[in-house]
Amino acid sequence: MALSRRDAMRFTGLAAITAAASGYAKSDKTAAKSTAKGVLLSPAPIPAAKGQRVVIVGAGASGLTIAKYIKKGNPKVDVVLMDKRSVFMSGFLSNLVATGVLPLEFITHDFLEAARNGNYNFLQATVHDIDRTSKTVFTNEGTVKYDVLVLAPGIDYDYSHWTKGDVELETVLRTKFPAAFIAGSETLSLKSKIENFEGGNFVVTVPGGNYRCLPGPYERSCLIADYFKKNKINGKVLVLDENADITIKAAGFHSAFDNMYKDYITYMPSTTIDSIDPYKQKIVTEFGQEIEFADAALYPRVRGNKLLEIAGVAKDSPANKAEANIDPFTYQVIGDKNVFCTGDVRPMGFSKSANTANTEGKIVAANIVKYLGGQELSRKTWTSPLTVCFSAVSATPDLRAISVHAEYAYNDANKAFAFANAGMNEKWDGSEGIDGGKGLKEWGKGLYRDLFN
Amino acid sequence: MERRNFLRIMAAGATVIAVNPSLIRGNLYAADGRLYTAYEKAQLVDAAGNPIKASALDSEMTYIFNYPYASTPCMIINLPEPTQQEVQLKSESGEEYVWKSGVGKNRTIVAYSAICPHQLTHPTPNDNFIQYVPKTKPTMAYDNSGIIVCSSHLSAYDAKAGAKNLRGAATQPLAAVVLDVAADDTIWAVGILGSDKFQDYFKSFKPEFKEFYGGIAQAKQLVSISAKTVKMTEYSKDIIQY
CATH class of the missing domain: 3.50.50.60 (FAD/NAD(P)-binding domain)
Structure with a gap:
């Protein structure tokens, strides 16, 4: 696509390399001699897409869930999940690791295991550019084309x-x-x-x-x-x-x-x-x-990951800077339905937590499968993610935790989401607290199972 | 032998097949084998090996037995009132099926897989997060009790309606254990109805199988002849219920 090449040139930093490599450069021939360009602009070393391809950037709770459940929803969809990290470490339960209550292994997991079990490709790569016109993701491992792109890169500070x-x-x-x-x-x-x-x-x-x-x-x-x-x-x-x-x-x-x-x-x-x-x-x-x-x-305060700005899909939300500019019911970028933004970059006031991202990911995955099958998404295809979260209040002599659970409902009057069907268990000093401590660990294990098995 | 436990299976609302599960072995319906699988019939017996009589089950108590595999826990509950009948259910992949009803004299006895389809929480000898919550005990998971709750992520299931999802993150009902109550009041498990999570379960708990069953091969052995059935408090050290 001619447009795409021109479009690629507008991206700072890459512009010189892109131009030189594509042969469209009218100047800066020296850049053509760079050894970097070949790698950066060649297809990344993953199999050619077999069918419609969904590329997911960010293998946190959101990305891992979406990758797995798209394949479950339609095994014919080609899924590539990418992350710059080589090892998964969860934020959830990490306070227990930092204070020596749980071992590091508890929160540390294997992306490759998830890819094997989920039958998708995992690419360890850092994304440095996204061209939505040619539907190309530029990474340090090369380029990857997509039919649908999911941005789930999480927060920045x-x-x-x-x-x-x-x-x-x-x-x-x-x-x-x-x-x-x-x-x-x-x-x-x-x-x-x-x-x-x-x-x-x-x-x-x-x-x-x-x-x-x-x-x-x-x-x-x-x-x-x-x-x-x-x-x-x-x-x-x-x-x-x-x-x-x-x-x-x-x-x-x-x-x-x-x-x-x-x-x-x-x-x-x-x-x-x-x-x-x-x-x-x-x-x-x-x-x-x-x-x-x-x-x-x-x-410090949080903001959307800078990847959103790179992709040109960032917008300040009422709460944070540079979050995703999406339709809150479909998660599709305003003006570009082929790009979905999920997890902690969403601008809706949902709890930024793994459990929310995990339940949301299943809904989004089902909707992406529908969308690839030719269905339009709308408020009618929306259902609420769920937030269930346990917090430890003590570790000695017993692990004790309190918890909250909630759904979300949209309020048309103020155009915002609010908690619905919420409940709390805030008693920690009786048996509830000890049950909460056990619940906390099982809650985490359940999430790991869902993300990796 | 009662024949009340007659069930229908519907494949996405199309073909209707009627079979008596106690008469068949192996996959009932190849195209939708996941919806009903008959396993070897097993009689529910107590810890001493004596047959359990349907009329002797305590009301509202969750009993646990492993079926159809040596390591896959199921629960059987005698509810305080008759169940619903002909409940239309849907698996997470959209397949529809019908749960016929409870069994026993008053249709109050139900049995389900105790592996939560959400994230596979299940009773172990250490703890049990998923069980029936008696009517008088409040739960955080739903407005009223008398339901099955997984307290790990608060999925709520309707015990009297084929474990239909009431609230929470689970996207399909608990798989149901198809039971037969014989003329002599003994109880038999004959198969699994609905979408079970046994393969995911086998993939996810290898260290646990080693600890409790000796290994994965032992964990995958099919239950034969009888299934030991005990109160949940005897099966697990800790019962966790919100």
Whole structure:
């Protein structure tokens, strides 16, 4: 397609290489000598599509679910799932790994196993460009063409509130005090911080907006406090919450903070950070309060992954920057029905959690199969994802957890989704809490089974 | 032998086949073999090996037995009221089938696979997250009790209607165990109706099979002659129910 080649040239960074390789370059012949272009612009080393091809970018809870369930829905559809990581590590249950309650193996899983069991192709590759006109994904392994593209790349952090664009500060914050809400090295950093903590203030921040894993920072605070208590560490967890109150399971967390961790947790609601000095390890709040800390997990606001901007499908949502510009009922990009955006990049105010992405992924997969079969998607083909999530409040002597479950319903008056049929179990001190602890582990295992088996 | 347990199977609303499951062996209907499979008939017996009588089942108690494989747990429940009849159900791949009714004198006895089709949670000797919630006990999973709940992700199933999905993430009913109650009140499992998850289950729990059954080969052995049936509290150490 002539248009596509021209279109490819508009992408910064790649433009020179693309132009040179396609023979359309009128200048910059030197770029043609680059050895990189051959690799980048040749088809990636995966079998040619056998039938309609769905390319899914991002092998988190959303992408893994969609890949598996498209194949289940119609085995003739060719599915390629790609991720830049070589190993899967889950954000869910990672607080338990960081605090030594569960082993690292519990949250670490094998993409290849998922691909074998699901009968799709897994490509370990980093996407650096997407041309929606020629339906091509450009990766470091080469190009992949699609009939339908699913973007499920998850969140990025939005440090701008704290750094005002100071990239050096952002890099220092990312390195010294990672948020640990994108699993991987950040999780390992948090684990080593907790294990090596000698005493003083350990700051946990809770961002505003619709951040990933609403109960996560509170659960983490409980588990760090539990760790301090058990190991007789003279430390205190300072929870600096941008929100006016605990954002979910508030009664359960408040009662855990007050009853189990009175001497170990200080909860500070409505605390907006004005500045952070990562060298002196000092936070100044908007009201001028100075808070010194010995260590921290600083969780900034979240935004949609930058891949959305690369694909030209990003739009600020009411809660976060640069989320997916999609029809909330079909997940299709406005103006390009062949591109679906799912998981934590969705702009709807659903809980950004693996269980939500997993239940949503099954709905989206079924709809993609329908769409490939020639059916139009609409509000009528929408059903609600489900959020079921457990949060640990203690690990010693028993693992105890509280939980929430909810569906979503669309409110036509304010054009937004809200919880429906929601329920909470916030009692942690009786047998409910112990059952919750067992439920928490089984809940996670169930998700891994669904994603990988 | 009662012949009440007569069932119909419908393939996507088209062909209707009527068979008595207690008379057949092997796949009933090749094109939709997943909908009903007859296995070797097994008599439900207690821990001592004595036949269990239908009229002796405690009301609203979840009993567990493994069928049709040595490792695949099922539940049998004597409900407090007669079940619905001729319940139209649909598997996650859209195949339709009919669950005839409960069995026993008052049509109150039902049996289902205890492997949750959502994410395969099932009773083990350690714990049990999926069982019948008696009418007087509230559950988080649904507005009323007297239903089957998987407390792992709160899928709710209608115990008196072929384990039809009531709420939650599961996208199909629990597979049903087809039962026969003989004239002498003994109970026999004869087959599995609906879409079962046995193959996914075998793929997912290899370490567990080693621990509880000796290995995957033992776990996959078909149950023959009789199936030991015990109260869920005897089958598992912990019962978890929301």
